[in-house]
Amino acid sequence: MSEEKEIITSLLDQLAAEVMVLEPGDLMTYGEVLSRLEQLAIACGGGDQQVLARLAEGLKAHLESMILGQTTDQEKGVELLQEGVSLGQSLMRGDVDEQSADQFLARIGQGGETAAPATAESSQEEAAAPPAAPEGQPEAPPAPAETVEPLSSEDAELMAGFVSEAMEHLESIEVNALLLEDSPEDQEILNAVFRPFHTIKGVSGFLNLGDINHLAHALENLLDQARSGNLIIDSEAVDVILAGVDMLRQMISEAQEAADQGRPRRGFDTSELEARLKAVLEGAGGRQESSAASPEEAEASPEEAAASGEHPPLGEILVDQGAVAPQEVERALEKQQKGVSKRIGEILVQDGAAEPKEVAQGLKLQKKMTGGKTAQQQSVKIDTQKLDNLLDMVGELVIAQSMVEANPHVQAAIGDRKLAADLAQLARITTELQKSTMSMRMVPIKQTFQKMVRVVRDTAKKAGKKVRLELEGETTEIDRNMVEKFYDPLMHMVRNSVDHGIETPQERRAAGKPEEGLVVLSAYHKGGNVCVEIRDDGRGLDREKILAKALENGIIQDTEGISDDEVYHLILKPGFSTAEVVTEISGRGVGMDVVQKAIDELRGKIEIRTEKGKGTTFTIALPLTLAIIDGMVVEVGEDRFILPTVAVAESLRPGREDYSTVQGRGEMIMIRGNLLPLVRLHDIVEVEPKERDPWNALVVVVEHHGSKRCLLVDRLVGRQEVVIKSLGESLKGVKVVAGGAIMGDGRVGLILDVEGVFKAQDGKRA
Numbered sequence: 205m206s207e208e209k210e211i212i213t214s215l216l217d218q219l220a221a222e223v224m225v226l227e228p229g230d231l232m233t234y235g236e237v238l239s240r241l242e243q244l245a246i247a248c249g250g251g252d253q254q255v256l257a258r259l260a261e262g263l264k265a266h267l268e269s270m271i272l273g274q275t276t277d278q279e280k281g282v283e284l285l286q287e288g289v290s291l292g293q294s295l296m297r298g299d300v301d302e303q304s305a306d307q308f309l310a311r312i313g314q315g316g317e318t319a320a321p322a323t324a325e326s327s328q329e330e331a332a333a334p335p336a337a338p339e340g341q342p343e344a345p346p347a348p349a350e351t352v353e354p355l356s357s358e359d360a361e362l363m364a365g366f367v368s369e370a371m372e373h374l375e376s377i378e379v380n381a382l383l384l385e386d387s388p389e390d391q392e393i394l395n396a397v398f399r400p401f402h403t404i405k406g407v408s409g410f411l412n413l414g415d416i417n418h419l420a421h422a423l424e425n426l427l428d429q430a431r432s433g434n435l436i437i438d439s440e441a442v443d444v445i446l447a448g449v450d451m452l453r454q455m456i457s458e459a460q461e462a463a464d465q466g467r468p469r470r471g472f473d474t475s476e477l478e479a480r481l482k483a484v485l486e487g488a489g490g491r492q493e494s495s496a497a498s499p500e501e502a503e504a505s506p507e508e509a510a511a512s513g514e515h516p517p518l519g520e521i522l523v524d525q526g527a528v529a530p531q532e533v534e535r536a537l538e539k540q541q542k543g544v545s546k547r548i549g550e551i552l553v554q555d556g557a558a559e560p561k562e563v564a565q566g567l568k569l570q571k572k573m574t575g576g577k578t579a580q581q582q583s584v585k586i587d588t589q590k591l592d593n594l595l596d597m598v599g600e601l602v603i604a605q606s607m608v609e610a611n612p613h614v615q616a617a618i619g620d621r622k623l624a625a626d627l628a629q630l631a632r633i634t635t636e637l638q639k640s641t642m643s644m645r646m647v648p649i650k651q652t653f654q655k656m657v658r659v660v661r662d663t664a665k666k667a668g669k670k671v672r673l674e675l676e677g678e679t680t681e682i683d684r685n686m687v688e689k690f691y692d693p694l695m696h697m698v699r700n701s702v703d704h705g706i707e708t709p710q711e712r713r714a715a716g717k718p719e720e721g722l723v724v725l726s727a728y729h730k731g732g733n734v735c736v737e738i739r740d741d742g743r744g745l746d747r748e749k750i751l752a753k754a755l756e757n758g759i760i761q762d763t764e765g766i767s768d769d770e771v772y773h774l775i776l777k778p779g780f781s782t783a784e785v786v787t788e789i790s791g792r793g794v795g796m797d798v799v800q801k802a803i804d805e806l807r808g809k810i811e812i813r814t815e816k817g818k819g820t821t822f823t824i825a826l827p828l829t830l831a832i833i834d835g836m837v838v839e840v841g842e843d844r845f846i847l848p849t850v851a852v853a854e855s856l857r858p859g860r861e862d863y864s865t866v867q868g869r870g871e872m873i874m875i876r877g878n879l880l881p882l883v884r885l886h887d888i889v890e891v892e893p894k895e896r897d898p899w900n901a902l903v904v905v906v907e908h909h910g911s912k913r914c915l916l917v918d919r920l921v922g923r924q925e926v927v928i929k930s931l932g933e934s935l936k937g938v939k940v941v942a943g944g945a946i947m948g949d950g951r952v953g954l955i956l957d958v959e960g961v962f963k964a965q966d967g968k969r970a
Contacts, residue, residue: 211539212253213296215244219289226285228278237285238267244292249432255302256295262309263288272409284312366407367460373400374449374456379654381445382661388430388437397445398427404452416455419474422481423448429485440487444480446658451477519548521566522558532557588684591644595831598634598641599927605634606948642829645685649727649736650678652691656698656725663702670709670720671702680727682734683829686806690736690826693799697738697822698723700796705742705820715817717741733808733850734828739821745814747771754780772812773910776800800909804959807833807942809850809907825850833928833945833955837921838904841891844953845917846926846945851958853905853912855920860899873903873914880905881913883965888940889954894918908958915961928955940964 219240226233241264248257266275267285275281291308294300380396387393405420423445429435455472462469519533536551549563608614609627617623653675664671682690706712706721713719726737747768754760754774774780778797803810808826827833827850835846836855862874863882871882882903886893895901895918903914926945935941939960947953 207538208247209296212244212247212256215240215247216289216293216296219244220293223282223286223289226282228282234267234271238264238271241267246432253296255305256292258309259288259292259295259305262312266312268406272406274409288312362411363460363463366411367456370404370407370456371453373404374453375651375655376400378446378449378658381442381449382657384437385439385442391431394427394430394437398424398431401427413455413459415469415471415474416452416459419448419452419455419477422478423452426481426485435485441484444477444484447477447480517548518563518566519552522552522562525562525566527562527566528552528558591641595641595645598638599831602634602638603927603946603948605630607946607950610948610950642832643681645683645829645831646681647684647687648678649680649682649687649734650675652682652687652694653678653725653727655691656694659695659698660702660723663699664706667703668708669702669706671706672720672722673698674722674724675726676724677727680729680734682727682826683831685830686826689802689806693802693824694736694738696796696799697824698725701738701740701742701820701822705740705744707743711743729828730825733825736824736826737821738824739819741819744816744818744820745772745775745812746816750774767910769812769910772814773810775812776810776909806830807848807850812910831928832925833943834923834925835945835955836904837924837947837953838885838915838917839919839921840886840889840917841893843889843891844921844947844951845885845889846924846953846955847904847906847915848955848958849923851906851908853907855902855904857902858898858914863898873898875905875914878912881965882916883913883961884916885961886916887968888961888964906958906961908962911962913962913965926953926955 219237222233222237222240226237241260245257245260245264248254248260263285266281266288269275270278270281270285288308291300291305295305377397377400380393384390384393384397401420401424405417405424408414408416408420426435426441426444430437430441435441451472451474458472459469519528519537522528523530523533532552532555533548536548536555536557539551540548549558549566552558553563609631614623614627618627656675657673660671660673701723702721706723707715707717709719712721722741724737724739726739728735750771751760751763751766751774754777755763757780759774759777759780760766776796776799780796800810803824803826806826807830808824811823811825812820813823814820827848833846834849836849836852838845838847856875858873858875864872864874864879866872866879869881871884872879873882874880882898884893884896886896893901893916898914898916902917902920904917904920905912905914926947928943929945931938931941931944940957941954941960942957943955945953945955
């Protein structure tokens, strides 16, 4: 008997033993049997056992329908499963012919005594039907009706969980599909794309979301063909997968909205996508002949990849420990190469060559040698509202602690060494507690960055350009409340870098550059902020062209005395665009002003550096969190105000000679050779100051959108982190104030909105 037949016979014998004791409704064991059937299908698919391969696929589909509850009589379903495995053993021995297998497949394919309800008949038939050979690829099940009945109240909780999990799965698919485009023969990545579709298909079928189940099943079929070696995933296939992800995302969102509103779900037209799917599957036969990998390459294991240097091979570790003989490892590797879809450790344990404990120790050592974690991190899902409440209460605790320290009676007794030590300990504990609660809200920016891979790919494809995206600092953490708000501005800027910044391949060749442009996304911490850089090696910004366009659109009236920084920030103004032609990507003058508005709402700022012909770098500085602000506390009269430190450039006391007035521009202060407008903060906030002359007071240079002005204040109190408090609806219309904070002495300090202060000054001047 050949080694291949020996492996198949062994799998059939294991299946026969498992299904013989299988209890109807035992979902855990159902899953184990399903995995074994998948192994059998793979083992049979690459050789002469095509009939047995079809039988294994048919039994898989039959078992899936049992798992999803589509088979009403579970006991009869188990009997059919036992009959199918027994038939497989007879086929292997040559006791029955191919016709017997076809008759059995027809029975379970038509449902037999285990058919699903009439409304799902055609979908069930397709789910159970085995995939055909490459020249006749499987077709997706028929599309469901456009309007679907609303979910029952019993399924509402399950629905909420499904939506959350499915959206995470779709994000995972999107990232891995793009990786698969670069490494189409990587079985690990292929499985990472296949499995989420399989999960979405299964759970959506259980929740009676037929349209989602239908589309996920169709996409799963495509990937199953790739797993079987009948299809090589190329750019066209990835396009279809990504289009399917977009469609599923819309369907799932609509399902959630419909469930929340208690209405029927609206249908989606998937005919165009299904036609593209069919075209990819029909073209698979020709492509696989020229480009399919050999079975040995397709079934490369993680351990084989490890042998090439990725991480220490498990077999080698076990041999070094004396747990396994070298010939046993070689025999296990041969089995793996012949089609047994198992890791080396599993094969060694199954053959009795190693004890499970020895393999587990070997795996731990392997992780340790590669610097991996020896224990899986545990996590628990918590309602975000509870986290927000916790942070609020910790903020109140910090304020209360400051007020206790500032109490006159406590200050009078501060000479008591024990009291001083206790207060210092309390301060340390509250600081650590604040840091811990803050860290609970922080998430790595990696997921947001990875979404940009597809943005770059799609934009470059539409613009006919070649662009590579590099990611740096993906582990940098950002407040989870900022992630969603930051996604849109980041997407606009990355898209603009590709569309406006990167030249066409022809232009880059003419300029002596490589045809492929480069966009780099980088994140890092700097000065208490999270900085995100978007830099490209494209054409850079054209100062003269920007000025000409701004004059033409009436954004500026003259170009005299305007700095480079102010010129480059003009591209962030509403209605500004240097695009000659309006395309579906850009050119309408919207987008970058939306970016500026979103960054302002996040209390961040944008810096622009550019060199013509070399490229442009946009740096976005964001606060670590939206709940706490790092501010400069200033005093005007008897009142205290807080300026966000991200807007503060410097502070100084000007000389009398630095002060002047300019016709049409008002009071000015000369700072480092530049005339900057003077803003009397006491006039804006209507407070009586202690000093009115700038040379007797202080000026704080603040910056907003590339424009700098001097704020006149009486005194600098110092830099301080404060918890932001809302001023309520009654003060919502006060434009110069962004919020309030309770200071250490219990008084309220107002947080100034720099943009609002600038606008108030312009209004007074007008």
